[in-house]
Amino acid sequence: MMNSKNTDMVEIAGWVHEIRDLGGIRFLLVRTRDDIVQITFSKRKVSSELIDKVKTISRESVIRVKGIISKDERAPNGFEVIPNSLDILAIAKSPLPLDPTDKVVAELETRLDQRFLDMRRPKIKSIFMIRSLVVRAIRDFFYKKDFVEVNTPKIVSIATEGGAALFPISYFDKEAFLNQSPQLYKQILMSSGFERVFEIGPIFRAEEYSTRKHLNEATSIDIEMSYADDNDVIRLLEELIIYIYRYINTNADRYLKTIGIDLKIPTRPFKQVSYDEAIEIVNLEWGDDFGSLEEKKLGSVIGEHYFIREWPLKSKPYYTMPLEKDRKILSKSFDLMHPRVELASGSQRINDYELLKKQIEMRGLNLDNFSFYLDAFKYGMPPHAGWGLGLDRLIMTMLDLDNVREAVMFPRDRRRLVP
RNA sequence: GCCCGGGUGGUGUAGUGGCCUAUCAUGCGGCCCUGUCGAGGCCGCGACUUGGGUUCAAAUCCCGACCUGGGCGCCA
Known part of the structure; x- marks a missing residue:
């Protein structure tokens, strides 16, 4: 789902795999079919409007982000996306019936129920x-x-x-x-x-x-x-x-x-x-x-x-x-x-x-x-x-x-x- | 069909008669935090499958039901 619009701009749509909120900076890991990409919302680089919006997102919600690819050694895989726009396509309810991040592994029976x-x-x-x-x-x-x-x-x-x-x-x-x-x-x-x-x-x-x-x-x-x-x-x-x-x-x-x-x-x-x-x-x-x-x-x-x-x-x-x-x-x-x-x-x-x-x-x-x-x-x-x-x-x-x-x-x- | 285990918050677990208004992790909510990557800190929320029985007292012991894991049989 990563379509390069030109050399820098990308559009990514997928599920919110994890949210790491550090106060002034917030990392969203967006999961597509084959990849997990970090979207970085920092107060310095992103509008307060977007910051407010990102606060309403729950894990496993579906979003679409347009932004600029930024190489950064601190990011997983060496790059991240600095967002220009954010669409919330579907909010996921909470709690989730099982954890897609593998922190707590559910039994096969539970997993098959929620396949x-x-x-x-x-x-x-x-x-x-x-x-x-x-x-x-x-x-x-x-x-x-x-x-x-x-x-x-x-x-x-x-x-x-x-x-x-x-x-x-x-x-x-x-x-x-x-x-x-x-x-x-x-x-x-x-x-x-x-x-x-x-x-x-x-x-x-x-x-x-x-x-x-x-x-x-x-x-x-x-x-x-x-x-x-x-x-x-x-x-x-x-x-x-x-x-x-x-x-x-x-x-x-x-x-x-x-x-x-x-x-x-x-x-x-x-x-x-x-x-x-x-x-x-x-x-x-x-x-x-x-x-x-x-x-x-x-x-x-x-x-x-x-x-x-x-x-x-x-x-x-x-x-x-x-x-x-x-x-x-x-x-x-x-x-x-x-x-x-x-x-x-x-x-x-x-x-x-x-x-x-x-x-x-x-x-x-x-x-x-x-x-x-x-x-x-x-x-x-x-x-x-x-x-x-x-x-x-x-x-x-x-x-x-x-x-x-x-x-x-x-x-x-x-x-x-x-x- | 037979044999042996197990059912505890959303998820995964600890707990073998009173110390259980039930442990821990994850999650969720709130607060703090500008480089997280298993993020961290503080506060809070949320559970004993079910029906009988034993007992002064049952998550804990006994019986049944339902659900479930493994093995065997049978099968690819």
């Missing part, structure tokens, strides 16, 4: 400025790789994968659900010949969990790629993660500084462990799934991003390509793990109609519900692979946030529906 104010804080705003840049990096990456960006329906008739609970909604006279994943649709698009698609969109899970890593509405980055296998999309995922980290490191330096993060860029290739190796490390029986404790242990043993590959077929969804190895029924599947949390999971998919039907039936699901999906496999479905990556968790792990809700502007969790 509009919370996001005025430079640290919090920086999270979302970075999140925007991450999304930009993702689009950048996929467009360069000749992917097509798509939008699939969020109102659907059936569960995508079983497993997670769905939110039922009423769709005129029919029952419908909020989609838990774009999985089925992005696969159908492979049959339509788009070859490489990606989508950045919301997914909904009705699980009643209440943890630091779960949301009931999350943002998923999903891709699907024809003529690719699990290895191909693993490489692509690695490449994307590193692209994002690099992009943020070079384009979001100021925001990283504000948050106080020194971003370490992961190195390729990421470590890989097979499911069999992983259960060995954490002492599980073959066929067991990893609990939180095991996930933590694996994370601390490996210490950086890694893949867990070749999961037992039965612990992955029906569309996962089977893999027979050492007389065990595994799958061409993988999870991308951060030491703290799972970030992504993917696989090569089944593209054979009969095999897919068999896998759906084996899981006790009703084939009739899947006809719109299965039809796409009847008339020439290329081999393909893909994955889904949780954007919110990616931001959480990248910026070392304690709670995934910190990475979402208006999070939806077990209890929170407002704001």
